[in-house]
Amino acid sequence: MERNGNNVPQEQKPNVSAELCRLLTEQIAWARKGNFGQVERLATQTDSIVATMMRDGATGSDDAQRSEWERLYDELLVILRAEKVDVHDELKQLRQVRRAVGAYGGKKTPKGKARRPLAVVRS
Secondary structure, three states: OOEOOOOOEOOHHHHHHHHHHHHHHHHHHHHHHOOHHHHHHHHHHHHHHHHHHHHHOOOOOOHHHHHHHHHHHHHHHHHHHHHHHHHHHHHHHHHHHHHHHHHHOOOOOOOOOOOOOOOOOOO
8 A cells, every 4th residue: 555755545635535525515515404413413524534634644635625625614614604693693683572571571560450551553
């Protein structure tokens, strides 16, 4: 078995590179579908491959491979950042609704006093 200068078998480099690209592409597809649990599960596998590549010195890939990895990582990051913004906005709305419910509907009236109904504004 022929090895390169980094002690990694030559035939393993393309397989590892192809597997990393496949996993990143799969993560992107699941992220677009909104299945972030699956994205997280695949991230574990992706991290393992990257750690193996770093440990074995298989990062000496050509520029085209590195560019493809960077492109895929960047695309995944864009999707995840957009989702983070969406989740933040939804949480903000939920907090506002919770405050409104607390202000208008969550208070108990003292015994013996009737609560006035809320005025309905019609447009």
